[in-house]
Amino acid sequence: MSNQSTTKEHVLVVGAGYAGLRAALNLAPHVRVTLIDPADRFTERVRLHEKATGRPDVTHSLRTFLRPAGITHIPALISRIDTASAEVHTDTGRVLGYDRLVYALGSRTAGVGGPGASHERVYTAESAAELHKRLLDGPGSLAVVGGGLTGIELATELAEFQPRWQVQLITGGEIAPSVSDKARAHIRSVLVDRGVRIEEHRRVDGPQDIDADVVVWSASMIPNTELAIASGLDVDARGQIRVNSALRSVSHPGIYVAGDAAAAQTPSSGPIRMACATALPLGAHAAASVVRDLRGEDPKPLQFSYKAQCISLGRHDGMIQLVREDDSPRDLCLTGKPAAMVKEQVVRNTVRTLRVASRSPRAAGLLPGN
Structure with a gap:
């Protein structure tokens, strides 16, 4: 996508997790973006097990990501999405209109x-x-x-x-x-x-x-789609929002879905599992689909396939499991301290990707894992 702004349309992104933040950053060069999330910090969810054992902090100021990209942050909860009027209502009483909305409220235990x-x-x-x-x-x-x-x-x-x-x-x-x-x-x-x-x-x-x-x-894990269901969006048996290959809601075409809330799939991967590793590319694809949609172009179908599963086993051990495109395991895996080092770099790269995307979304797409 070009870095030149092509429209003056307003896109609301709901949720500042991996998928929502990536979508907002990729949209910023092309449209006016407002990110709605009650927190003022981005949480590295994949480090929460470290937080449980005393890691001082696993969060980063949202301002450091959003300011370079020119994104407006509204610290609020959305109480209602009025799909007929293309408006959202927040718990602070604000009502915001949108041309497109990206739903990225993620999941929870x-x-x-x-x-x-x-x-x-x-x-x-x-x-x-x-x-x-x-x-x-x-x-x-x-x-x-x-x-x-x-x-x-x-x-x-x-x-x-x-x-x-x-x-x-x-x-x-x-x-x-x-x-x-x-x-x-x-x-x-x-x-x-x-x-x-x-x-x-x-x-x-x-x-x-x-x-x-x-x-x-x-x-x-369960998707955070109660708001979507209350707003009339079609969901599947797991509660994930039904989307097409562009990550567009099948029931409400003005809404795109990124991350764990989306019932996304591709021919090579099958249904895409909830994970940080899938949230970032889904966020990027949702943004690309919105931009093409607003330009009057047909969004491209999602292309995604798995490469590996990573797990830390304490601070000095780990496991990197190579997988097939559909996430089924291969025989090859890396274990021990080398695997722990690889896993740490994978986790660090998620934040690196978001920081690069705040300044150059195209460059972020060139980083490993994107």
């Missing part, structure tokens, strides 16, 4: 309440700061529920930095079902070396079924 939910002894990745404070109160028993990559990262990180706590990992199936046998064996070995007790093939209905002083719930 399912099963224990809304974003940042923290109950008497139950925590999620979103409540990592509260979890860290609880762990400082003294040793006890801690159960991580969920044997996917997020749950494994939490269990290994917590066991490494809180060795006085008795950590267990509970999952309804086998741990790390998305990786190869070799990679799974390495993950299992690291967990055991950290003193984590693994309980596979144990299904629980909720935190109330867990006998532990602290429960860290990481069983599944």
Whole structure:
């Protein structure tokens, strides 16, 4: 896309996560962009397990991304999307019109309440700061529920930095079902070396079924699409917004969807899973589709395929699983400290990509992983 502004149209981007921020930055050279999010900081969600063990901060000022791009930030929650009038209503009483809207409210841990939910002894990745404070109160028993990559990262990180706590990992199936046998064996070995007790093939209905002083719930993710549903957008069985290959809502053509809220898929990848690694390219594609749409051109279909799955296993170990285009695992994987170093660079590159996009969206597209 050209860096020359081609229209004066106004695009609202709802949500300042990986997908929303990338979409806003890529749109900025072409249209007037307003980003709506109650927070004034961008959170590195993929580092929340580190926040739980005492990393000082995993956020960055939104201003440092938005100011160079000329994007207006409104710190508010959207209470209603009036699709008939192409307006959004915020909790502060403001009403904003739009020519196109990008819905990028992401996802959250399912099963224990809304974003940042923290109950008497139950925590999620979103409540990592509260979890860290609880762990400082003294040793006890801690159960991580969920044997996917997020749950494994939490269990290994917590066991490494809180060795006085008795950590267990509970999952309804086998741990790390998305990786190869070799990679799974390495993950299992690291967990055991950290003193984590693994309980596979144990299904629980909720935190109330867990006998532990602290429960860290990481069983599944759910899209934040309640606002979309209330506004009449068509969603699938998982609650994700149905979109076409341009990431345009199939029921409301003035709305595009980026990141975890989108029921996106491609012929090579199949349905695209919720992840930071998918949010950035989906945000970029949503922006490109909006620009072509406003120019009167047909948006190009989404092209996406998987290359690898990355997981940190504490600060000094990790696993990089090479995968096929449809995310199924290959036999080749990298483990140990070299994998931890690669994973760290992958995580750092997400912020690098966003910083470059604030100044040159085309250059950001040339960075690895984009």
